[in-house]
Amino acid sequence: MKIAQIAPLTERCPPSTYGGTERIVSYLTEELVQQGHDVTLFASGDSVTRAKLVPCCDLALRLDTRVQDPLPYHLMMVSRVMAYAEDFDVLHFHIDMLHFPLLGRMSVRSVTTLHGRLDLPDLQPFYACFPDFSLVSVSTAQRLPLPVLNWAGTVHHGLPPELLACCANPRGDYLAFLGRISPEKRPDRAIEIALRAGMPLKIAAKVDRVDRSYWESTIGPLVAAHPHVEYIGEINEREKSAFLGNARALLFPVDWPEPFGLVMIEAMACGTPVVAFSAGSVSEIIDPGVSGYVVHGIDEAVAAVHRASALPRAGVRAAFEARFTVARMASDYVRIYGSLDKSGAADAPEGESGELAALA
Template sequence: MRIAILGHVRQRIGQPFAGGMESHCWHLATGLRARGHDVVLFASGDSDPGLPIDPVLPVHYEAQFPGAEHRGHAPLIAHIDAGYEAACDRIAVGRFDVVHNNSLHRFPIEPRRTAVVPTVTSLHVPPYDALHWFVRESAVPGHRLTVTSRGQLEAWWPDGAPPQASVLYNGIDPASWPYRPQGDGHAVWCGRMTRDKGPHFAAQAARLAGIPLTLFGAIEDPEYWAAEVEPLLGETVRYGGHIAGTALADAMGRASVFVFTPCWDEPFGLVAVEAMACGVPIAAFDMGAAREVIGPGGCFAPMGDVAALADAMIAATALPRAPQRARVEALFTRDVWLDGCEALYRAVIAEHRAEHGAVRA
C-alpha cells in the first residue's frame, strides 16, 4: 500500500522522542516501511532524515512558538492551519491508498477530505473542545477512528461509540526493551517534565519511600522544573537527562520499580509499557488508562497522594518481573499493533470503495 502518515507537528518526529505521540508516529512509519509499504511521513521538516518526509511545517512549531500550545495564540493557529491545509491538498492528489492521521487537527477529518482518500485517525488524547465536535461529525463511511484504551473510547463517546470507532492499543518492539530478571533497588521515572506528567510527585514519593530515583526526559516547562522538581534533586533523586534508545532501555531495565504519575486523563501510557517490557513493576497514580494498561503488574495510588504512592513503590518492588514482560508480549507488541493497523487500512479502503468508488485520488 501507498500510505500517507500525517503527524502532529508540535515536536519533531525522531529520537530522542519528546513524548508518546512522536514515538507512535516514528514507529508507525518505520514499522510499515519494514513491512514493504510505500510510506510518506507528513511531519515537521526537522524530523528524522532517515524517513521520507513531506514537510507540513519547515520546523516543529514548539521551536518557533515556545509555550504557545494552549494559549489560543492567533499567529500559531494560522501557521498550523496553513501547513495542514497545504499538506491535505498534497495528500489528495498524491495517489495514496490510505491516510493514517495522527495530527489532532480538524482539517484531515473533514468529510470532504475523507471522501477523497480513505482515512484512519488515531486519537491520542482525551476529548477537548477544539476537536470534539469535528471528531463526532467525522464518523462517516471511509473514515475509521481509533483510541488507545476502553476508557478513552467512553470519554470520547459517553453515549456509545459509532461503528467507525474502535480501541487500538499502542505497541512497542520488545527487542528494543530487553527483559532483565532482577533490578538493582532503584526507581526510574521517564517522560516530559511538565506538571501534567507529575515528576515532582515521583520525586517526593521516592524520598518518602527511601528508594533512589532517576528522572529521565525533556524539560518542556522550565519554570515548573525550576520551581517544583529541581529543588527535590539531591543524593537520592537525580536527573539523568533526555536520552533515547539503548541507553534508556538499559537504565529502565536495571530499575526495581518504574514510577508512573499521570495527573491528567492519560489515554495510554507508553513509557509504562516500555518499562514492563524490561520486566519492571509499576507504581502508578490510578488515572486515565493506567490500570487498564498496567494490569496486575502494578501497584496503584490515588492521584496526588504522595504517601500512597510511596507505599505503592515499596510494594511494587516485591512483584515478580516475568508477568510484566508476558503482558507486553500478549497485548502491546509492535507486530500486534501493526497487524491491527493493516486490518483497519484494508477495511476502510473497502468501505471507501463501496461508498465513493475509486480508492486512489
C-alpha cells in the first residue's frame, strides 16, 4: 500500500526532545515501512526516517528562531500534499483541520487522526461543516464531546517495544513528572503529592512560551521552595529509560480531558507504575492494580503512590506489551485504511479486536 503520512511541522519526526504527535507519526511511519508498505512522510526537513521524506520546512518550527507564525508553513505543506495526492492509496493526516477545505474537492482516500482535545466550542460547527471526512480518535473518551462525527475507529498509541528498557530494580527513590509545564498538566498537584508522600520529585518537562508566566508565578516558586523537588528541564529519548525506569512511580495528575497521555505508556514500557487522576483517557490506559492506579484526588494519590511502588514491574511491562506496541497500532491503522472509500467514508471492518474500537 502507498501511504502518505502528514505530520505537524512543530517538531521533527521523531522529536529531539518533547513532542507527542510527531513522535507517534514517526513510530507509525517506521513500523509501516517495516511491514512492507511504501510510505512517504511529509514533515520537517530535519526529520529522520526510512520512508521517503518530503521536507516541508528546513527545521522543526519550534526550534527555528526565524519562524514567527507556523500557519503559513503548514498551509504550504497541505498544498504540496494535494499536488501529489493521487499518487497514494491513502493520505493519513495528523494536522487537525487545515487540509479539509482543499481535500473536499478531491476524490482520494484519506483519514485524519485527531490528537487534541475536542471539547472546545468552536470545533462543533467546524466539523459539522465537513461531515464526510473519516476521523480517528486516540481514545474513546476523546470522542465524547463530538460523538456523531464520521469516526472510522479509535486507535490507542503504541511504542516500539525495544525503545524503552524495563527497569526491574529501580535505583532512584523518587517520583517522576514528565511532559509539559502547563495548568492542565498540574505539576503543582505532583509537587503536593510528593511532599505529602514524603518522597522526592523530579520534573522533566518543557515550558512553552504560552506557559512561561505559569512557570514564573506558580511552579518555579514551588520548586525553589522545596529542596526535594528538582526541575531537570526537557529530556531526550535516550534519557527517558533512566529517568522513568528508576522512578518509583510516574505522577500524571492531569486536570483536563486528556486525549491519550503518551507518557503513561512510556512509563509502563519502563516497568514503572502510574498514578493518574481520572480524566479523559486515563481509565482506558491504566489497569488498576496492574500498571498503576486511577485516583480522584490528592488524598487518594498519596495513598496510591505507596501501593504503586509495590506493584511487580514485570507486570507493568507486560501490560504495555499486551496493549500498546507500535505493531498493534500500525495493524489497526492498516485495517482502517482498507475500509476507506474515495468519498471519505469508512466501512466498518469485520472482527475488530485489540485497541481498534467499534465504529460510532
